[in-house]
Amino acid sequence: GAVVSQHPSWVICKSGTSVKIECRSLDFQATTMFWYRQFPKQSLMLMATSNEGSKATYEQGVEKDKFLINHASLTLSTLTVTSAHPEDSSFYICSAPGQGTYEQYFGPGTRLTVT
């Protein structure tokens, strides 16, 4: 089956610094990837759609200058949280649609803690 990886799985950073999260499709190509944010015991909220070769599209209310997305290749999308603050602490999950299927393949998620 299709596999999506994320790195790192857990990161702690100081307030005001930036942190980059990588999302890779390991055995398939993904021209589109999605980034979600999840707070404890809550649902996943779509943040943005990452598009290979073009700008990401952000959902309403998501600060594009804070959450920088770069789809560098057909297998890699990165999410950079800039000038992180404690309220950015959350679980970030990426997904990629399978080719020829209608389901999403999810990465294992990244837990971000900002101190």
Add this chain to the structure above:
Amino acid sequence: AQTVTQSQPEMSVQEAETVTLSCTYDTSESDYYLFWYKQPPSRQMILVIRQEAYKQQNATENRFSVNFQKAAKSFSLKISDSQLGDAAMYFCAYPGNAGGTSYGKLTFGQGTILTVHP
């Protein structure tokens, strides 16, 4: 706008018994898919079952089955012979109309935390 609603924040079931999780959705499309995902304590999202709207037959995957009522826009998940490993948060999800330009952008319900008692 598509919405997905799960009205049961928490459910519990005894091991080996059956439990049903509810989901309703709203869409104006006629051709679409619906999914149930499971998120165990590891937080890895796992696809449980998928239903194609144009198929009248309810999808089944081993102990998991759905009751899909298209006219009522209802999509419930039945777990039979519940096992301890079924304990997780379950999400109903709608990906938009099949073949549409926004396809793949999942809208999730609020989630239902399922506890399985031994």
